[in-house]
Amino acid sequence: MDRIQRIGDVAEIMLDYVENKKTYQADNTMRVPTRSYTDHDQWRAEMELIFKRVPLMLAFTAEMPNPGDYKAMEAVGLPILISRDKEGKVRAFLNVCSHRSAPVASEGHGNCPRFVCKYHGWTFGQDGRLIGVAESRTFGDVDKAGLGLRRLPCEEKAGMIFVCLTPNAPMDLDRYFRGFLDDYDAMDFGKWTYLGSRVIEGANWKIAFDGYLEGYHFASLHPETIFPRTPSNCTHYEGFGPNIRIGFPQKRIAEALRDVPREQWGTQENNGFDFVRIMFPNVSTFIAPEITQVAQLFPGPTPEQNRTVLNYLRRDPIRDEEDRAQVETMIDFFRDVTYKEDYLIGLEIQRGLEAGAHDELVFGRNERGNQYFHEWLNWYLEDDPTRPEPKM
Numbered sequence: 001m002d003r004i005q006r007i008g009d010v011a012e013i014m015l016d017y018v019e020n021k022k023t024y025q026a027d028n029t030m031r032v033p034t035r036s037y038t039d040h041d042q043w044r045a046e047m048e049l050i051f052k053r054v055p056l057m058l059a060f061t062a063e064m065p066n067p068g069d070y071k072a073m074e075a076v077g078l079p080i081l082i083s084r085d086k087e088g089k090v091r092a093f094l095n096v097c098s099h100r101s102a103p104v105a106s107e108g109h110g111n112c113p114r115f116v117c118k119y120h121g122w123t124f125g126q127d128g129r130l131i132g133v134a135e136s137r138t139f140g141d142v143d144k145a146g147l148g149l150r151r152l153p154c155e156e157k158a159g160m161i162f163v164c165l166t167p168n169a170p171m172d173l174d175r176y177f178r179g180f181l182d183d184y185d186a187m188d189f190g191k192w193t194y195l196g197s198r199v200i201e202g203a204n205w206k207i208a209f210d211g212y213l214e215g216y217h218f219a220s221l222h223p224e225t226i227f228p229r230t231p232s233n234c235t236h237y238e239g240f241g242p243n244i245r246i247g248f249p250q251k252r253i254a255e256a257l258r259d260v261p262r263e264q265w266g267t268q269e270n271n272g273f274d275f276v277r278i279m280f281p282n283v284s285t286f287i288a289p290e291i292t293q294v295a296q297l298f299p300g301p302t303p304e305q306n307r308t309v310l311n312y313l314r315r316d317p318i319r320d321e322e323d324r325a326q327v328e329t330m331i332d333f334f335r336d337v338t339y340k341e342d343y344l345i346g347l348e349i350q351r352g353l354e355a356g357a358h359d360e361l362v363f364g365r366n367e368r369g370n371q372y373f374h375e376w377l378n379w380y381l382e383d384d385p386t387r388p389e390p391k392m
């Protein structure tokens with residue numbers, strides 16, 4: 001189905017939800033063992049069978065748009081280097097020198113024609129090839145061709161850079177996203193401006209991620225920030241493989257769409273309804289007219305901790321210093337709401353789960369996004385691709 005038509009149909013469903021106090025409902029409630037959030041073996045399995053196998057969204061085109069740009073970062077405990085060569089092609093590597101394993105680039109962003117390891121000065125090209133061995137006359141013979149940086153599968157698509165953390169693993173973005181990235185393409189996401197990021201830390205990565213997957217908590221947890229715009233417990237879900245588009249109607253949806261022809265409702269995101277887009281397993285995008293927040297949740301270093309990078313982008317470039325100051329204020333506001341209203345309760349939930357009060361927790365029929373996420377999580381942990389996939 002045409003994308004605009006499909007979003008228009010979702011808008012119509014959400015209008016009905018608001019007018020008749022309804023929400024998307026699963027057939028049943030779902031129970032999840034509390035140890036899923038505390039158990040070290042499960043956590044290790046999640047790292048090996050999910051985070052090291054699926055395509056992870058690790059960077060934005062807008063974050064490193066120019067030839068020679070790079071980003072060095074940590075993901076799931078691994079040092080990663082993403083590099084754009086002079087032809088514009090993006091590659092990813094383990095940020096580990098082939099001499100004695102020091103990093104070849106310091107964490108953060110930069111631009112350089114080659115990478116120079118700070119330990120002994122070996123140099124590597126933007127394509128990861130070993131170019132120079134320092135003091136090679138005394139070092140002895142080495143096969144330079146076999147001593148490049150270790151490549152990781154990497155592909156740039158729809159304004160984002162996806163990496164698989166296992167060398168030589170297959171990566172098929174079309175099969176994994178099943179049309180989910182079309183929205184980003186339609187919005188020309190690759191041409192947006194990267195505004196900056198903030199880092200927050202919280203509880204087990206799934207406790208934090210569960211919070212992005214439902215609107216059941218808006219009235220109680222966000223009475224002054226989200227709830228004035230968006231009704232509580234009024235949510236629509238669509239699955240694209242393991243990924244989810246979550247629709248949140250605004251309280252004013254009827255008024256917003258009243259004078260818009262029905263065939264144009266699919267073009268009205270942010271006017272009457274909003275979407276949160278979830279990339280399995282760890283990315284949540286909330287597009288608002290003024291600013292977009294993309295949360296990347298990274299597990300660890302232990303099961304009861306996560307590190308979340310909150311990235312901010314918008315369509316237009318920064319205009320001037322005053323505009324930059326306003327953007328920074330808005331970024332701090334978004335960060336504070338996310339941390340103080342969602343992540344702090346996550347830490348309390350972690351203590352609750354570890355207290356041994358209950359063997360299971362329960363997701364309601366109205367929390368279909370959480371159910372779907374945990375169904376896919378279990379599907380990957382079973383490690384049997386012949387099993388039927390979860391369906392929304």
Ligand code: FES
Pocket residue numbers: 097098099100101102117118119120121122
């Ligand atoms: Fe990189 Fe020695 S560890 S040059």
